[in-house]
Amino acid sequence: MTSKPLPSLIAVIDVGTHKTASLLGQIIDGKARMLSFSERRTDGVVKGTVTDLEKLTQCVHEVVNDIERGSGRAVEQVYLSLSGPAAEGERVKGFVAVPAHDGKITAKDVSDAIQSAKRLEPPEGRATILYMRQPTMLDNRPVTNPVGMAGKRLEVNFWRVTMEEGNMRMRVGMVNGMSIKVRDFILASHAAACATASDADKQGVLVIDIGAGTTDWILYYKEHILCAGSIPVGGEHLTNDLSVALRISRETAEDLKLRFGSAMHRENDVNQTIWKDGDKGVGDQQFNRGTITQVLSLRYQETIEFVRKDVLRRLEAIFPGHAVKLDQNMIPSGVILTGGSANLADAAEAVQSVMGLTARVGIPKFENESLRKPEYAGVVGLMAAAITDAPPPVRRPRGFLAQLKELFRL
Amino acid sequence: MASSAAILLVGLGGAGCAMVTRLSAQLPAEVAMALLDTDARALSGGGPGGTLQLGRAQTRGMGTGGEAALGLASAEAEEPALRRLFAGVPVVVLVTGLGGGTGSGAASVVAGFAAECGATVLSFATMPFSHEGERRMRQANDATVKLGQKCHGLVVVHNDLLLQQVTPDAPLSESFAAADKWVGGALRGIASAFAPGALIAADPAVLKSLLATPGSPTLFAFGVGQGEGAAMKAARAACDCPLAHAPGTVAKVASLFVTVAGGTAMTSTEAFEAVGAVRTRFGGETSTILCARIDPALGDRIEVAVLGASLPTPKAPAKPKKGGKVEDPAQPIFEFATEESMRRGLFGGTPMTFIDGQDVDVPAYIRKAVRLPPAP
Numbered sequence: 001m002t003s004k005p006l007p008s009l010i011a012v013i014d015v016g017t018h019k020t021a022s023l024l025g026q027i028i029d030g031k032a033r034m035l036s037f038s039e040r041r042t043d044g045v046v047k048g049t050v051t052d053l054e055k056l057t058q059c060v061h062e063v064v065n066d067i068e069r070g071s072g073r074a075v076e077q078v079y080l081s082l083s084g085p086a087a088e089g090e091r092v093k094g095f096v097a098v099p100a101h102d103g104k105i106t107a108k109d110v111s112d113a114i115q116s117a118k119r120l121e122p123p124e125g126r127a128t129i130l131y132m133r134q135p136t137m138l139d140n141r142p143v144t145n146p147v148g149m150a151g152k153r154l155e156v157n158f159w160r161v162t163m164e165e166g167n168m169r170m171r172v173g174m175v176n177g178m179s180i181k182v183r184d185f186i187l188a189s190h191a192a193a194c195a196t197a198s199d200a201d202k203q204g205v206l207v208i209d210i211g212a213g214t215t216d217w218i219l220y221y222k223e224h225i226l227c228a229g230s231i232p233v234g235g236e237h238l239t240n241d242l243s244v245a246l247r248i249s250r251e252t253a254e255d256l257k258l259r260f261g262s263a264m265h266r267e268n269d270v271n272q273t274i275w276k277d278g279d280k281g282v283g284d285q286q287f288n289r290g291t292i293t294q295v296l297s298l299r300y301q302e303t304i305e306f307v308r309k310d311v312l313r314r315l316e317a318i319f320p321g322h323a324v325k326l327d328q329n330m331i332p333s334g335v336i337l338t339g340g341s342a343n344l345a346d347a348a349e350a351v352q353s354v355m356g357l358t359a360r361v362g363i364p365k366f367e368n369e370s371l372r373k374p375e376y377a378g379v380v381g382l383m384a385a386a387i388t389d390a391p392p393p394v395r396r397p398r399g400f401l402a403q404l405k406e407l408f409r410l
Numbered sequence: 411m412a413s414s415a416a417i418l419l420v421g422l423g424g425a426g427c428a429m430v431t432r433l434s435a436q437l438p439a440e441v442a443m444a445l446l447d448t449d450a451r452a453l454s455g456g457g458p459g460g461t462l463q464l465g466r467a468q469t470r471g472m473g474t475g476g477e478a479a480l481g482l483a484s485a486e487a488e489e490p491a492l493r494r495l496f497a498g499v500p501v502v503v504l505v506t507g508l509g510g511g512t513g514s515g516a517a518s519v520v521a522g523f524a525a526e527c528g529a530t531v532l533s534f535a536t537m538p539f540s541h542e543g544e545r546r547m548r549q550a551n552d553a554t555v556k557l558g559q560k561c562h563g564l565v566v567v568h569n570d571l572l573l574q575q576v577t578p579d580a581p582l583s584e585s586f587a588a589a590d591k592w593v594g595g596a597l598r599g600i601a602s603a604f605a606p607g608a609l610i611a612a613d614p615a616v617l618k619s620l621l622a623t624p625g626s627p628t629l630f631a632f633g634v635g636q637g638e639g640a641a642m643k644a645a646r647a648a649c650d651c652p653l654a655h656a657p658g659t660v661a662k663v664a665s666l667f668v669t670v671a672g673g674t675a676m677t678s679t680e681a682f683e684a685v686g687a688v689r690t691r692f693g694g695e696t697s698t699i700l701c702a703r704i705d706p707a708l709g710d711r712i713e714v715a716v717l718g719a720s721l722p723t724p725k726a727p728a729k730p731k732k733g734g735k736v737e738d739p740a741q742p743i744f745e746f747a748t749e750e751s752m753r754r755g756l757f758g759g760t761p762m763t764f765i766d767g768q769d770v771d772v773p774a775y776i777r778k779a780v781r782l783p784p785a786p
Contacts, residue, residue, distance in 0.1 A: 046760050047771075232763045233770050240756045241773035245782060250756055273786040290783035299774040306765055 007183075009035075009073060012382035013060060013175075014081040014188065017045045017213025017234065018340065021379040022063040022078075023371075024071050032383045034368050036070030038063045047232050048084025048214035050170065057174045064178060077181040079386045080171060081378060082129060082161065083188035084214040085230045089161045091134065091318050092120050096154045105138065105146045105154055113156040126162040129185045132225045134159055142222065159225050161187060184386070189218035189228050191381030192338040194388060196362030199223070205333035206326075206357070208307055209378065210341035212236045217307050219315075221330070227314040231306045235341035238299050245295045246287060252276060257296065258343075260289055263350035265297040297350065300341075304354040326357065334358035338377035417601050418499040418529075419443045422520055423481070424473075425507025425536060427452060432586075433594045441601045444495060446520065448484050448512045449473035462495065464488050464516060474511025478549050481515020492520060496527035501617055503597060504531060504561065508550035509538035518556035530618040531561035532600075532628075532717075534593050539569045540777040543767035562621035563628040563719060567592070570772075571652050573779030592653055595632040599669035599715030603701035610702040612667075620667050620699065621719055629654060629663045629692060629718035640672065640712040641680035645687035648714045654692070663718035666694030669701040672712035676704065684714050692718055 010032065013022045021039040025032035043059050044052030068075055094117025096109045122128050134157035135142040138149060146154055172182050193207040202220040209216045212235045218228040238261070243253035260274050270290030277284040308326065315324040328334070334357040337347055342361045351359035363372050364380040371380055419441050421430030427445045434443060445461045447453050450471030453461045463471065465484020474480040485492070496502060502524040506513040517535065524531045535557060538546045558564050572585040603612045621628070631651035635643025648654070668688055670681045681702045689698055754760075757771040764770070768777055775782060 047757070047763065049761075051760075231765070233765075236756070237771070237773075240754075240771070241775065243756065244773050245775060270783045286786045288783045288786050291785070294780065294782055295773065295775050298778055298780060302774045302778075306770075309766075 007077070009075075010079065010383060010386050011064070011067060011075045011077070012079045012081070012186075012379060012386060013063060014191070014379040014382055015045070015056070015060065016042060016081075016083070016211050016378065017048055017236065018042055018211070020059050020063050021376065022067050023379050023383055024067040024073065024075065025383050027387065030387060032387060034366075034371075035073060036067040037368070037371065037379075038066030038070065040066070045213065047236070048211075048230070048234075049086065049232075050167075053170060053174065057177060060174055061178050064175075064180065075180055077183040078175060079382055080175065080182055080185050081188040081191060081382055082163070082185045083209075083211065083216045083230065083378075085232050086167050087129060087161050087163050087187065087230070088126075089159055089187075089228050091227070092117050092131075092158050092160045094118070094120075094156045094158075098152055098154060103150045103152070105149050105151060107147050109154055110136075110147060110156070113154050117156050117158055120160075122160070122162040125165055127165045127168050129161045129163050129168060130187070131158040131160055132187070132190070133157075134224045134226070135222065159228065161185075161228075186382050186385045186389070187216075187218065187228060188378050189216035189230075190225065191379075191385045192216070192362070192377040193218055193220065193336070193381065194384040195364035195366070195377045195381030196336050196338055197333070201333040201336070203333065204331040205336060206311065206331055206355075207336045207338065207362070208304070208351070210234055210303070210337065210339040211378070212340060215303055215307060215339075217311065219311060219331075227311070227318060229307075229310045229314055231303060231310060233299075233303045233306065235339075237303070238296050238341065238344070241295045241299050242292060245291060248276075248285075256287070256292055260287075260292050261296045262293045262345040263297055263300040264346040264353075265290070265293040269293045296344070300344065300347070300350050301354050304351050308355055326355065328357060331357055334360070336360060336362040338362040338364075338374045340375040342374035417441045417501045417503060417597070418496070419503045419505065419597060420446060420495075420520065420524075422446045422504060422506040422517055423510055423513035424449065424452060425510070426505045426513060429505050429507075429536075429586075429590060429593065432590050433597065436594050437597055438601050441597060442499075446485075446492075446512075446516070447473075448481065448516075460495070462488065462491055464512065474515065476546070476549075477511045478515035478553065481511040481513070482519060483515075484512070485516035485519035489523065492523045493527055496524040496529055499524075499527070499529050500615075501600070502529040502531045503600075504533040505593065506533070507536045507538075508553045508557075509542060509546035510549075514549045514553035517553055518560045521557055521561040525560060525562070530563075530621055532563040532565070532617070532621065533557055533561045534565050534567060534596075536567045536569055536589065539573070540768045540772060544762075544764045544769075547769060548762070562618075563717070565596075565628050565630040565653065567653065568776070570776050570779055574776075574781045575652065592630075592632045592651070595634070595713055596630060596715045596717065599632075599671060599701070599713065600667075600717070602671065602703045602705070603669050610700055612699055612701050616699050617667065617717075620665050620697075620717065629716065631688075631692070631716040633714050634711060635714075636711045640710060641670065641676065641684040641714075642687060644670075644712040644714040645684040648688060648716050649691040651716075654716070663693050664696040665719055666692060666698045667701075667717040668694075668698060669703065669715045670712065671703045671705055671708060671715075673708040673710055674704055674706050675710060676702075676712060678702070680712070684712070688714065688716055692716060694718065 008027050011024045020042045023037050024035045026035055040063050044055035094113040096113040137155040138146045138151040139153055175182050189209050192209040197205050202223045204221050206219050214234050215231040219226045239253045243250050272289035273286050274289050275284050335351050348359040348361055361374055364377040366380045421427040427447050448465045448469045453463055468484045506517045508514050521531050537550050567589055572588050575588040576585045631648040631654035633644045633647025668685050670684050685700050754771045762769045
């Protein structure tokens with residue numbers, strides 16, 4: 001990723017289908033301290049695709065204004081999240097054949113291999129957004145640092161994320177409009193993983209981030225990103241299914257989903273009658289709880305099934321001819337669920353039944369308690385990813401005066 | 411082939427012809443029938459009424475192979491024959507399956523000719539199963555929009571809905587029987603209302619005034635009741651008819667056309683009770699036209715068929731003159747509640763998203779054909 005050293009002030013913006021959240025943090029000793037947070041209802045995004053740029057731009061500007069006002073600091077650059085099917089990922093490889101006479105890998109060999117991987121042109125009309133490091137292979141064996149080792153063939157791998165050029169320019173332009181630079185893009189699913197999965201988890205874990213419009217997933221294997229993908233189905237589809245089935249408004253459906261919904265349909269649900277308002281007054285309506293859980297569980301489990309198929313399809317593309325099995329052996333830490341729709345009752349149980357892997361709802365690790373909810377894994381994770389993905393800062397001695405200056409720099 | 415019958419039932423394309431053939435046995439004599447298809451073999455067996463092969467030059471009797479453009483050209487080529495078929499018929503009921511070539515392509519053309527010949531055109535169109543994939547679904551969607559602009563009333567029957575009506579292990583023929591039951595019931599109701607001998611009769615002009623506004627959403631429901639309180643049972647069944655509950659269909663309409671048919675034991679009180687129940691559910695504030703008919707063959711059964719339309723805008727379109735085209739194709743005056751808004755709910759109007767050949771914006775329970783628990 002970027003080789004620039006980490007700034008002391010980091011602003012991240014997570015643009016989702018339902019809400020746009022922004023977080024400003026001060027980085028002290030590699031840890032973020034929250035200065036301000038803002039969250040607003042997103043306008044102009046449907047199913048993870050931008051439909052009204054003007055409204056969305058206004059929304060982004062509002063959250064940036066919020067965090068600037070809340071902290072009294074000026075934001076100069078931001079990290080933007082990237083989610084939905086617009087960002088397409090694939091594995092790219094670079095090779096170097098090591099000269100036979102000495103057989104020791106040098107730093108130049110490594111950089112040559114990286115160069116050759118990055119020379120691969122993205123498909124016509126698409127721009128490369130980011131590269132994520134995957135295992136380096138020396139003679140088909142994974143190695144952490146090949147420099148100094150003996151071998152014949154060095155292979156470096158990246159997970160490359162590309163985006164349609166116009167789409168990327170649009171997103172950058174949205175932020176540039178208020179004289180702020182986009183420092184980097186971060187894959188939303190990667191961010192969600194950084195907030196909820198430990199380093200031990202990353203030996204084998206599938207993080208599924210179910211947002212309002214899209215479901216993004218990422219698979220880690222042996223500490224590296226193996227592959228990632230996105231399904232254009234999310235929490236709004238749950239609400240829509242319910243509003244269609246019960247012929248009720250979106251708002252009522254959303255409310256019933258939160259109060260009575262479940263990702264599992266149980267036979268007993270059919271015998272329960274629930275009231276829309278609960279006061280049994282004029283306009284109150286009765287519904288069969290079984291209908292609600294039936295509709296929601298079908299959609300929820302289907303979405304997870306789509307994820308399962310997408311994971312397998314991408315693994316097949318990476319390891320052609322190998323029968324890859326998604327089991328506890330390969331993914332010992334199982335599934336971590338994040339995003340707003342991870343809050344649906346029995347979500348983990350439903351995922352467990354579809355995937356055949358242990359599943360849990362991921363709570364982001366953060367100092368501020370109000371953000372320790374699955375729906376904030378994205379924005380909290382952006383901050384965490386921005387810190388961990390940056391190269392280690394160049395240590396320079398800083399006196400008291402310098403720190404004081406830093407503190408009062410506006 | 412001008413006929414003196416009040417209603418001409420037209421089956422178009424493979425699915426449409428099959429349905430008309432299945433229905434022919436249970437329809438009263440006042441209904442004339444015609445089968446239209448591009449596939450010569452499908453028509454070779456003859457039919458309950460006349461047959462007309464479309465696109466003899468275009469397809470050479472081989473069918474369209476799913477090409478809507480070919481279906482459209484085939485129908486246009488038979489313009490004189492189609493106009494002869496529709497001449498003097500007050501009501502044309504067009505039954506077709508959308509998604510394939512003949513139905514998707516020719517339906518709007520055939521409906522257009524019939525309307526131009528002065529007939530009131532009511533169309534029943536079936537939509538493909540979700541599992542039939544992207545191409546057929548898109549083709550069917552386009553066709554509903556075009557068809558809606560040409561005919562006076564359009565009732566869309568989703569094949570997915572049919573699957574929900576039967577147990578998962580029931581044979582496929584049983585789910586199609588549900589569609590036959592609904593459409594057949596509606597036709598029996600409408601046809602017998604115009605026939606002499608009805609208890610409370612109506613004439614074809616009534617249907618015309620009800621469906622006067624092309625493009626207004628059409629409501630349709632059908633229910634049967636038997637035994638004690640049969641009329642109320644039938645009315646309740648009609649209120650619960652899945653066709654009226656299909657996602658996106660109109661909940662209340664301004665004008666209703668209700669036909670009640672029953673055996674000799676049916677009393678007028680019963681009939682009016684049934685109509686009352688239907689009105690409570692569907693509206694019909696502006697006008698409710700009631701038809702009642704005694705059919706000894708029904709025994710203690712009572713059938714209730716409901717057809718309704720709203721008049722969405724006060725501005726009435728210029729009536730198409732005989733043989734003349736008045737609509738400006740660039741500016742459709744009305745738009746039907748199409749497939750888009752009907753099943754996709756809040757996602758209506760957004761681009762379709764396909765995974766494994768299914769439009770995933772359509773609720774999962776509809777695509778998986780899961781019958782939901784009954785309302786309390």
